[in-house]
Amino acid sequence: MVRPATRAGRIERRIARAERGPADAVDAGPSRRGRRSTPYLLVGPGVAWLVLLFVVPLGSLLVTSLKTGSFAEGFETAVRLRNYSDALSESWEAIKRSFVFALVATLAAAAIGYPLAYVIAFRGGRYKGLLLGLVVLPFFTSFLMRTLAWKTILSDSGTLNTTVDRLHLFGALEFLRLVPEGSDRLLQTNIAVIGGLTYNFLPFMVLPIYVSLEKIDRRLVEAARDLYSNAFRAFRKVVLPLSIPGVMAGSLLTFIPAAGDFVNAELLGGPQQTMVGNRIQSRFFEQVDYPAAASLSFVLMALILIGVLLYARLLGTEELTG
């Protein structure tokens, strides 16, 4: 039926190249050298900032993570890989839990955030700015205050807890493993921590999705409707695929900080909700075991990196930047 674009394609590319030609040839005037150094000068401050505040501390953290000794006897620089195997074996449960919590929170944030972003982008009209402002508004108060407020909302004698109890919803939550067996309270359960994470990182999900939806030409939806698609098919075939980059960006912005978070588990969870962030924190502040805290940090970082790379591989890298 159709022939592959061979010869015509080649010719066209050649023409395109020829047309680009003159534009590529930058004039070689006397100020050329000065102009060429400008980009380097512009990235200079950024590079300096990153080297000073990211590369150097990271190197120092790496050195610390391999040290031997204790706080009382003093730490000595060494290459003690044991720190890493210890970190993995001692905190494996917490690491697993962190990833599960972060994943569930990311999915929940996407499930809540996508429809929210969709309504603002497609139905917001002149209230778009206001609605976006409302999404971000709670974040003008501190992270800690908001999480403490959740502690009050979820408290045992609070309205939410008693309502869930009265509606006999604890059985369902138990079935979903969101509360432990026989529990009649929300606080210090999985759902409290996951709920806190979802709430705290929701705007990081909503904003990128909003941006990608906002960019979509409305006539594409009309074109799909014109071509015999009902509203749902038009969404599934046109709007959803074109908003995937936003969902991907939002998922990363939610998942990465959620996996390393310790505040939500600390304030809303109990001993059964310990996340890797809590382990790092206790190694550092309570046990004053800096090498253990540092190696655990590296393990977390490496696992998140692997996760992100797999995710990018799965959905295509161009979607990440797209």
Add this chain to the structure above:
Amino acid sequence: MPDERHAGAMSDDVIQLERVVKRFGAFVAVENADFAIERGEFFSLLGPSGCGKTTTLRMIAGFEQPSAGRVLLDGVDVSNVPPHKRNVNTVFQQYALFPHMTVFDNIAFGPRSAKVPKAEIDRRVGEILEVVRLGEFWRRSPSQLSGGQQQRVALARALVNYPSALLLDEPLGALDLKLRQALQIELKRIQREVGITFVYVTHDQEEALTMSDRIAVMNKGRVEQIATPRDIYDNPATLFVAGFIGAANLLGGTVVRADGHGGSIALSAGPTVEAVLEPSLALKSGDTVTVMVRPDRIRLAGPALGDAQAPRIAGRVETLVFHGPLLRVDIRTASGSIVSAHLGTDVAIADLRPGDDAALTWDPTHSVVIPDYKADPVSGIGATEGIEST
């Protein structure tokens, strides 16, 4: 609007608009549109931006619902039927191709939505790709195509569904002049080949004149005239149509004699001219009118009086512009009006110089008399309007 098709041969009308009104709040976008479009016809909606032509098209497509009146497709009232259940397809301004799909998937989108069997889809898409001459580009993404190629994909994406009518919303607006002219011919060829009704929205009068079987000229939500291109050009029904399509000399005057089919009109630019008065206009002595004469119907009058019946306007040559195929001469009459003539280039330039005295004349049957009650209150009566736009 005169539309004798309305009552008769219903079966041959693909689209019928019955007293369609569209309001957006207090703003009336379309006022009482009442016409029918025949099967296989190339029908243009022509008018300046904001005249309601796109809104009319969107009501046919189903993107807007009429505030009053009915839209019929193939004789069935579809006024409140959503777009995906109407058998018309749209070619959008700027094409609106799906950027995440290949050319093939773009074109196959409609048949797939309509659950056409796969083999049939492959056959149809291949066929339509040949019609729009894009056979080898099926695997490309829209961003890898030129503007003209994207335009043809948009056309194919609509035509592949064998719609009752194809709705085109300024489809050539984004292209440069040369490509636009080439695609005008291409569009016309495709329309003949597939035999589908085209409803074509444009603000470009030349485009409408060259391509259409009939044109509906719209202004401020109203349909001013529906006629063939030739009729629109030769016999504009209103001052707006006269000024919007082609170049026109619009000369104000008063009826001084009216009998049956003819009469005389005293032009404020000077002479009294004989003209045909349509009985349907019911003009009588004393009525103010505008006499429209196309510049290309005017020629230089010799020094002798010649035909006493022919109108003759004398004045001083104000400007002479050589346009290539024609020579434009503007003369200013004693009363200050400007009358423009498009002369053939067989007129020797040496004969005329700015400042010379000259006289212009035309065949009295080429005067079109437009009563002032049909005047557009805003655009007023200029001596010349749209002279540049030939």
